[in-house]
Amino acid sequence: MSSKPAPRHILRSILAQGKRPWSAAEVARLRALVAEGRPKRDIAARLGRAPSSVKGKLYSLGLSIRRRGAALPAPARPSLPKKGRVTRPCLCCGRPFPSAGPHNRLCESCRKREPDPLDVPARVWRP
Structure with missing residues (x-):
């Protein structure tokens, strides 16, 4: 699957709402900050983003932050018993x-x- 850039009218509407797409460099920096054990507020300040934006990106990447600093994959959802x-x-x-x-x-x-x-x-x- 090839990744095509988003059409300009979609990017304009996203930027008009104050939203900014995540670049590959920002995602890499986010992963590094999570691995260091930084809290979401600190990560958001360093990346110049809202804490809710960081929280959403962490969720979409399948990462979570532990209070003690270890970055772990998000826990799997329990399946319902059959x-x-x-x-x-x-x-x-x-x-x-x-x-x-x-x-x-x-x-x-x-x-x-x-x-x-x-x-x-x-x-x-x-x-």
Whole structure:
């Protein structure tokens, strides 16, 4: 993937809002200051940026600052535990079956059978 520069109208709108894109040199300096263990306010002052801008860039780079000075990768988000199969009654035949989730409401045999041509839907279109 090639990185193309942003179109001028986008850069103008960003700069008009007072926002400044991060250069590669600033990102490298940010990483070095984080490795030194500097606080966000100090980093922001040295880079001439707002502390919220530094915080956002640290988040996008996957870095966090520890109070004691070590720069660590941001902690991974805990994954939700997967729920096991739940026994539910089939909506067609009423027999209990192991369901994979709330979306699974028909047992295996009812899902595979051919529809009965005499079954009439509750709402029938009438001209």
